[in-house]
Amino acid sequence: MLSSQKPQKSVVREYVEAIIIAIILALFIRSFIVQAFKIPSGSMLPTLQIGDHLLVNKFIYGVKIPMTGNVLIPWKSPERDDVVVFRFPKDRSIDYIKRVVGIAGDIVEVKDKQLFLNGEPITNPHAHFTESTVMAAGTGPRDNMGPVKVPEGTLFVMGDNRDNSYDSRFWGFVPLKDVLGKAFILYWSWDLDEPLMSVDRFTSIRWGRIGNIVY
Template sequence: MPVKVAEKSLVREYTEAIIIALLLAIFIRTFVVQAFKIPSGSMIPTLLVGDHILVNKFGYGVKNPLNGTSWIAVHDPRRHDVIVFKYPQNPSQDFIKRVVGVAGDRVEVVRKKVFVNGEPFIEPNAVNLDPEILPSPRDEMAPLTVPPGSVFVMGDNRDNSHDSRFWGFVDLKAIRGKAFMLYWSWDSENFTVRWNRIGNIIP
């Protein structure tokens, strides 16, 4: 005698769909792409306060989300990459800066000018907005050699960025990913959307 299979209830179907959607969202956020908001001006003019960006989390490989070790390595960050990472002095905070030096590089700052391995580091998106030369690592930094498994980072707004010049290197395990696109930009001062920035690729 044929037996009729009971159809799933509507509630069960919706519940399963929601659970699958949540698991997929968690997977994508953990391993593929994650959204971040820019809260400060340290990356002006590349990134403005109120920009919302997407970060590629698998470009440098697949990482263990608990300790940052690589499960599948692709390549390490390169000079000029804009990266999001856990702030070394407070890992609960995320910072965004540009890679200036990689392992083995010798980085120094002389009267605001950045040198890597004795050569000027040319970054078209970096600016110095304060003409004053300060006797601090901001404008005068003795040579430092980037250790293995680390990078040296700086903000594009060179005169207003709390970066490796002050607190040292970023461990590769602390890097969340490479910033690649703006998906939203809100100017809170003028209470308006910066439509011309939406969809821009981050240089």
Template sequence: MFNRRKDKPKKPAWREYLEAILWAVVLALLIRTWGVQAFKIPSGSMIPTLLIGDHLLVSKSSYGFKNPFTDKVLIPMGEPQRGDVVVFRFPEDKDKDFIKRIMGLPGEIVQVKGKTVYINGKPVKDPWGHFTDRTINPTRDDFGPVKVPQNKYFVMGDNRDQSYDSRFWFNRRGGFVPKEDILGKAFIIYWSWEGHTFGVRLGRVGDLIN
């Protein structure tokens, strides 16, 4: 009995290596574009939620799958909500990435009076705000009211007395973060390093970001 199936010619080694490299590049691009990305916290603007030296993962598909070339959402997966901690392109320099918490949603009127955040004229539930200075600084602690435009968001750092956020960008760049500039939602701390003591904060590793 004869096997009439012809043996397929074997691929040359260089082609197998090239295909493996190409598939690895494609997979890396898919993960970076629609999967998760790692970020490191360089400042204290999100204390106590996030500390300097925290390393975190950001889900880039939390709000939908984007076209990597135009930032247009191809498959919606939900809208950013108040309280979400997001990484986004800094409005004053799009080459830099910032991390803050969303406080004002599209169409809402945001105001800060004496450190208290008001949404549409009512004080908002704000368990995230952290204050180290009891004095009232009019530039920092009294703001607005302003209406958040459609498809944009008002963001603040949890360390309210030491955060460069929408309150301070307002006069120059409108103070709002466009939806297309949101890179993703932070969801977990995977590593934490205390620079002054060169120690690992094992107790923070694995903490979910809320």
């Protein structure tokens, strides 16, 4: 007699299918929705500390085709003061995080450490300086540069740790297609200098930073 019941899937097959679905879902989320990043340097101090782990909103600037950066569904463009993650223009295999200072059409200039935007001095509460010495014009772009006009389709970015940040002052503009997303929340933070599997690493957890919104 023939049975009307459908053959049951094997346990192994069910596990394999569940793993495949989970991988596809994870890749989709990472590619289009949110991605985790770790802060390895102090260029964004004090806003972001070495050892901060943050989440980046990848769809806020539109749905992009992975690898190419071409926008499929536009939402909005990066704005001044956004903290963005992007592919480093000099080596696109490396991801950088900086603050947007100028958008297309802006005139950016730095005079004796003071940032000017479209001819007006800008006081940014996030800007941090560790050195009182001002490098003379012509000795480097850190303290004196420009004026430069931000081209269409690009951004001018700077680190909050102005005296210790390798940013647009040194290497130029960030193409919008290379912007991966906007940093929005810290989900973990600890001291990377401490050995990973150690009591010191555990006690270095910065509980007060976990859950902080990135401004």
